[in-house]
Amino acid sequence: HELREALMVRKFLVVFFLLGLLQGCLRQVKSNVAVFHSLPTAKTYGTVFLSGPNDEISNSLEFRSHSAVLGGKLAPLGFRVVDSIENADYLAVLSYAIDSGRQETSSYTMPQRGSTTSYVGGYAVTTDGGTGYKTVTDNTTVYTRQVALDIFDVRQSKDKPTKVYEARATSQGTCGTVTGVLPHIVDAILTDFPGTSGEAKKVSIEWNGKC
Numbered sequence: 293h294e295l296r297e298a299l300m301v302r303k304f305l306v307v308f309f310l311l312g313l314l315q316g317c318l319r320q321v322k323s324n325v326a327v328f329h330s331l332p333t334a335k336t337y338g339t340v341f342l343s344g345p346n347d348e349i350s351n352s353l354e355f356r357s358h359s360a361v362l363g364g365k366l367a368p369l370g371f372r373v374v375d376s377i378e379n380a381d382y383l384a385v386l387s388y389a390i391d392s393g394r395q396e397t398s399s400y401t402m403p404q405r406g407s408t409t410s411y412v413g414g415y416a417v418t419t420d421g422g423t424g425y426k427t428v429t430d431n432t433t434v435y436t437r438q439v440a441l442d443i444f445d446v447r448q449s450k451d452k453p454t455k456v457y458e459a460r461a462t463s464q465g466t467c468g469t470v471t472g473v474l475p476h477i478v479d480a481i482l483t484d485f486p487g488t489s490g491e492a493k494k495v496s497i498e499w500n501g502k503c
Contacts, residue, residue, distance in 0.1 A: 338381030
């Protein structure tokens with residue numbers, strides 16, 4: 293009986309470890325994406341200038357990093373990034389935000405090992421093995437990340453551009469920085485670009501867990 297309990301506890305711990313390992317390997321950034329656009333499906337769209345929602349963000353080192361990510365993902369879709377809006381056919385505006393997070397609590401049970409003492413014929417007999425189950429509680433902070441991508445046609449007018457693409461993505465997870473997941477959320481937005489206008493979809497992108 294004691295050996296059987298020990299084997300059961302060992303089996304449970306092995307399965308628990310393997311599930312945790314598998315979960316770590318299969319981490320994903322999941323995003324809810326909504327897209328509206330009037331773009332045709334094309335192999336080449338032309339030149340594009342990348343900007344933030346305002347000058348302060350556009351001039352920041354953080355945005356410079358994020359715009360490099362966006363530019364690298366737009367290039368295979370038929371856009372060529374240029375350094376001046378004067379030389380651009382399109383203007384792409386990237387915005388992003390993250391909240392302060394909320395606490396989520398989860399509980400699960402797992403076997404508890406220990407020793408029990410019983411008295412047989414006046415003698416104390418101590419046995420090692422499972423003594424029952426204990427409840428383990430995890431507290432996790434979950435953050436909501438939001439990314440917006442707007443593309444304007446500036447071929448007719450640089451001062452009054454025409455919006456031709458609008459995408460909004462919301463993602464929730466334990467990574468508390470936009471930098472750690474922005475490339476994956478942008479990937480979610482640009483999946484099947486330009487996509488079906490008016491479509492809302494859920495997109496999961498593999499993530500290495502680094503935040």
